Amino acid sequence: MRIIRFPIYVLRPFERGIKETLGKYSAFIMPGLGFQLPIFQLVRVRDVREHTMDIQPQPVITKDNVEIRVDGVMWVRPHPDEESIKRTFYNIDNWKRAVTQLAMTNLRQEFGDLTLDESLVAREKIADNLQTVLNTYADEWGLTVSKVEIMQIDPPEDIKRAMHKQKTAEQERRAMRLLATGEFEAAEQQKLAMVQRAEGEREASIRVAEGKAEAIRLVNESAQRYFQGNAQALKQMEMTEASLRENAKIVITEHGISPTLLLGSLPVSVQSEDHPSKR
Structure with missing residues (x-):
């Protein structure tokens, strides 16, 4: 917010203002050139662009009584209409501090309803819930919370070590499972290969026997056809x-x-x- 006391002033495209005459609201100021009577009038200007605001790191306790540190960031902007600009001045003294404190309080509440494991995978859910709660109150101040992001969820060191050991054991178990699966599949393939080889050998033996039988049959037929009557x-x-x-x-x-x-x-x-x- 900035206050203009000079008789001639200019508002930029992303600014909106109010004019007070003798301490009372008298006009809504749009971007452009304006005039006022010093001493008797005063112009207050509000920036209606998105404001990036940090949620400072703070300790929170999860549902399963684990203390973790979390922080985040949010984007807030005042509504550019006259009524909303009036609310930013008359309904709240310091809207940025108010929104930040409200975000920190509700952030603790959101994590208090979740266990540690749920908190680690529920960033988006927590951010959406926090944004909904903030907008409920921010509307009374002429503001809109456009987006909330949870940046960091930092468990204690002993929890980190335990989680690391658990993850390592899980990876080893998964690797052993994959190895066993690979060996099983290899054994199955080897068994199929042996069956195929046996089938091939059996088929070859049948073909050889059939060939020999055919040769004997042809010899017998030839003997009967060409040597009959010549035995003596x-x-x-x-x-x-x-x-x-x-x-x-x-x-x-x-x-x-x-x-x-x-x-x-x-x-x-x-x-x-x-x-x-x-x-």
């Missing part, structure tokens, strides 16, 4: 080979060695030199 000739050739291997006497004709003469329809037997042949 085949037997004669086998016995001729055996006779030659044992140095037996054989009959040679003009057609060469004739197994037919030896083993055909003639009653001829082939023996080795140690046992002469008989008719």
Whole structure:
């Protein structure tokens, strides 16, 4: 607030004022050039911009009887209309101090309704509740609390150490859980791989057995198709080979060695030199 005592004055765009004549309210002053009668008149000017105001650090006790230190910041501005500007002058002596003290008092109340753990995660909720309460009273003073922020929540050192140990234990437990989960998944994958490998080996064995069976079937079919009726000739050739291997006497004709003469329809037997042949 500033007071103008000169006969000629100028109000800037972000200022509003009131004129008093002989100690009584007489006019609302808007931005621009103005005139007054010194001694008889007086102009009071109010800045209607947002005012940044700190909530000083203070100890508060939570619902579970833990003492912590908190602070914050808020943004407050006077309403620019005539009635609100009059309230800022006539309804409160020092509106900035009044709003700050009101904020500190209600801040203690807000934290008193919450436990320590709830307080650490309820900054936004506390700020919203505090802003609502402040606006309830600030409206009577021609003010608007635009925003409230909780800046710091500082527990005692022993609480910090306990919280740190708890957080460390939680992180270790989470790491062990993740490791166990990873090992379990790895075991599951290994089991699936072994099952797949066994399935593959079984399938391969079946295919090999089927191939061998098919080969035997083809051999049997070929034997039945190409060697049927030639069994006697085949037997004669086998016995001729055996006779030659044992140095037996054989009959040679003009057609060469004739197994037919030896083993055909003639009653001829082939023996080795140690046992002469008989008719």
